[in-house]
Amino acid sequence: MESRDVVVVGGGVSGLSFAWNAARAGRKVLVLEGSERLGGCLDSRRTAAGYWYELGAHTCYNSYAGLLEIIEATGLRDRIVPRGDARKRFAFLRDGAIDMLGPISVLLRFDKGELLRNVFRGMRASKDGATTCGWYSGVVGKRNYSRILAPFLSAVPSQNVDSFPAAGPGSLFKKRARRKDVVKSFTLDGGLASVASAVAAVPGIETLTGAVVREVRRNGAGFAVHLADGRSFEAPVVSVAVPPSMAAAQLRADFPDLASELARIGMAATESVGVVVRRDRLKLPEMAFLVPAEDIFWSAVTRDPVPDPGWRAFAFHFRTGRTEEERLGRIAALLQVARSDFEEVTRRMTLLPSPVLGHDRVVGELDRMLSGSRLALTGNYFDGLAIEDCVQRSRAEWARVAAPS
Ligand SMILES: Cc1cc2nc3c(=O)[nH]c(=O)nc-3n(C[C@H](O)[C@H](O)[C@H](O)COP(=O)(O)OP(=O)(O)OC[C@H]3O[C@@H](n4cnc5c(N)ncnc54)[C@H](O)[C@@H]3O)c2cc1C
The missing domain is CATH 3.50.50.60 (FAD/NAD(P)-binding domain)
Incomplete structure (x- = not known):
């Protein structure tokens, strides 16, 4: 040996x-x-x-x-x-329409009454022992959470994050010191x-x-x-x-x-499909990512924050159990291109952990x-x-x- x-x-x-x-x-x-x-x-x-x-x-x-x-x-x-300007723009796909958003405008999509009734008390609540759904619903309200926040949070690990711990090991976000020279x-x-x-x-x-x-x-x-x-x-x-x-x-x-x-x-699988399209074929505005309220995919991430004069690329992260036909058809429909416009199609399967309390x-x-x-x-x-x-x-x-x- x-x-x-x-x-x-x-x-x-x-x-x-x-x-x-x-x-x-x-x-x-x-x-x-x-x-x-x-x-x-x-x-x-x-x-x-x-x-x-x-x-x-x-x-x-x-x-x-x-x-x-x-x-x-x-x-x-x-x-x-550096990731450029497009990093600040993202799209929310709801009822068949693409809503272009930024870090501020996304807040305007929340029901303001529900947000105001919850946010001050919710922000003071401890995350310890809370699920992601429990803590964030407490901050933005249950309906705001399920309509808007949950799809965005679930887009991060391409799976439903309701049961993820809100803090500690397995939680989605961590605070770390930043390096000023980078x-x-x-x-x-x-x-x-x-x-x-x-x-x-x-x-x-x-x-x-x-x-x-x-x-x-x-x-x-x-x-x-x-x-x-x-x-x-x-x-x-x-x-x-x-x-x-x-x-x-x-x-x-x-x-x-x-x-x-x-x-x-627990583990969750995602099937990802990457497509490369000539820039002049696309009308879709530049954005960092696209998140659907409910669809056969969790998110699509673009290369737009590092733009190229000739090409654009999209990685769609799909729920499992869909056929190749369904996946490619969905991508073509969203990008409003023909499948023959895909200059390259690539695939990967990912297994990610699904931590719970x-x-x-x-x-x-x-x-x-x-x-x-x-x-x-x-x-x-x-x-x-x-x-x-x-x-x-x-x-x-x-x-x-x-x-x-
Ligand atoms: C789509 C996607 C987007 C992400 N975006 C970001 C991001 O923007 N920023 C960020 O910080 N994190 C991001 N993450 C998370 C981060 O990339 C991963 O959590 C991290 O890269 C995982 O690294 P790993 O080495 O632990 O596991 P993996 O990357 O899964 O590596 C495990 C390796 O083990 C190999 N392996 C498995 N079985 C065997 C075997 N029997 N024998 C030998 N080898 C084996 C696999 O082939 C694989 O190469 C993203 C993850 C995904 C899936």
């Missing part, structure tokens, strides 16, 4: 940032990625004409201190591109997957794609990682950085308690079980979904397993 100092299972931003921390500490790291592409939800695509767009994550903020450290250390600082909201020239390629090129990091991990077993004082194709690797430190349902399957044999705790975390206890239990072990668990199901949550979790896990025992 080949051995390494550290083996990382999963080549998304959680696994790669873990690998980066380990390599920076001088370790030889192997990252095993099951698909043919590194990055996971950092999924930037490029057309034959060189135009790039995002099928997954699209926006970073100057509060992403951990990610910025990696961006700077891997020489990507010059590739930071623009508030940015992407990278070439797309956010540039981070994945840059980390993969760091000395000490070796990556294998198409390497589907079947299980992680105990192996003396360390671990053995077994691939579906029969290959195996051993290491004193292993970091599992795949969605929790998959981590549970990989750990079931030798870590049954961890596996059953991981299996408590009590998620903090699940995370606490996982951390308790990991304590004293050199097995690391990282991902977007600890603090939250944001890229920075993943990077911070990986940094903390590396610090834990690297500490002398």
Whole structure:
């Protein structure tokens, strides 16, 4: 069996940032990625004409201190591109009509009487122990929540967020310190997957794609990682950085308690379709994203905040269970173009966690079980979904397993 100092299972931003921390500490790291592409939800695509767009994550903020450290250390600082004016515009699709909005005008769509009756008391209520539906309904009123706020909040993780915790692990929003020397909201020239390629090129990091991990077993004082194709690797430190349902399957044999705790975390699937269209074919105004009140998709995210003279791109995040015909037909109808106007159509399937009240206890239990072990668990199901949550979790896990025992 080949051995390494550290083996990382999963080549998304959680696994790669873990690998980066380990390599920076001088370790030889192997990252095993099951698909043919590194990055996971950092999924930037490029057309034959060189135009790039995002099928997954699209926006970073100057509060992403951990990610910025990696961006700077891997020489990507010059590739930071501020998100332009279109970031402030978005559309609400209701009763078949597109309503163009901004951060202020969206407030005018709320029923003002209901808002005023609730907002002052609601804002003072504690978020602790509250669901997203419970707390935000308390602030804007129940009808305002279900008519307007819920579709926008659900657009963030492409699933119904009513039962998400309003605060703490698994909640949608976090307050973080901002860096004044970086623009508030940015992407990278070439797309956010540039981070994945840059980390993969760091000395000490070796990556294998198409390497589907079947299980992680105990192996003396360390671990053995077994691939579906029969290959195996051993290491004193292993970091599992795949969605929790998959981590549970990989750990079931030798870590049954961890596996059953991981299996408590619900998951939601989204089917995303990206389309690229020539700019002159489209009448739709530039906007950052479009959210429907009720439709077969949760949201559509555009590349308009980084405009291109020739092209526009849209990533539609669909509910599951629809046919390709239905999805492409819906996109063409909304963009008011013929399907032959799609210069490129790309697809991805995503599994995201669906945290509910009590998620903090699940995370606490996982951390308790990991304590004293050199097995690391990282991902977007600890603090939250944001890229920075993943990077911070990986940094903390590396610090834990690297500490002398
Ligand atoms: C559409 C979308 C838009 C988003 N937008 C933003 C945004 O704008 N800003 C932001 O901060 N966050 C955003 N997020 C959230 C953020 O991108 C993700 O939470 C984060 O990238 C997840 O990283 P991860 O490494 O934990 O998981 P993943 O990215 O899911 O990576 C896990 C990796 O493990 C691999 N894997 C799975 N099973 C195996 C196996 N058996 N063997 C080997 N490898 C395996 C997968 O192929 C994958 O590459 C968005 C997410 C989505 C889906």
